[in-house]
Ligand SMILES: Nc1ncnc2c1ncn2[C@@H]1O[C@H](COP(=O)(O)OP(=O)(O)OP(=O)(O)O)[C@@H](O)[C@H]1O
């Protein structure tokens with residue numbers, strides 16, 4: 001491999017060509033160059049997907065492939081399983097709210113969707129709401145909320161897991177409201193919760209803030225209801241019976 005070839009590849013930001021070019025079968029010039037460039041693109045997308053997965057900071061590695069669709073999710077009229085899995089909602093900057101009782105697979109499903117989105121080239125961020133609130137309060141106290149806010153400039157999908165499990169402080173609620181206003185119609189927001197919308201005011205001290213926040217979240221949202229028993233409980237019982 002000549003130094004000059006490596007240098008040219010570097011100038012053109014071709015990360016893989018120099019290592020690939022000898023491994024690709026040659027039939028004619030057009031076929032060869034096309035195959036070479038296609039491989040470069042493919043490997044580039046794989047690497048981008050891996051970077052996106054790291055940046056998203058998922059709390060587990062659950063995938064869509066291991067999710068069992070056994071009729072326990074009530075879909076809204078305009079969305080079905082296939083449409084949800086296609087991730088078209090991210091392109092359309094729509095929100096998805098998954099609500100239902102504990103252990104019914106909400107976190108697994110949003111993680112699987114988020115991981116697929118990363119591999120498809122989307123920038124995703126995953127937060128447990130309690131962790132995000134702690135971060136927001138910290139940045140607020142240190143006068144760094146504005147810089148935190150700008151971290152989402154290039155993000156396509158934000159997953160907020162476990163909304164409503166812990167109440168917010170006044171500052172935390174205001175910061176979250178600012179973020180949700182920033183994201184409104186510009187990013188796709190995916191929220192899981194044990195609470196119905198009507199009970200969201202339990203999280204906030206200020207009921208006007210709750211109303212304004214819920215309004216923004218549901219305007220372009222698909223609301224999925226999770227029914228049935230907890231997987232955790234079922235699993236525990238079946239373990240005991242065995
Ligand atoms: N439909 C499903 N297919 C495969 N595994 C599932 C399914 N539903 C739940 N599980 C598994 O059961 C466990 C609990 O699911 P998960 O954490 O997603 O529930 P959850 O709805 O987020 O609960 P919580 O409201 O308590 O956070 C996980 O290990 C998950 O992988």
Ligand SMILES: [Mg+2]
Nearest residue numbers: 106107161162
């Ligand atoms: Mg969960």
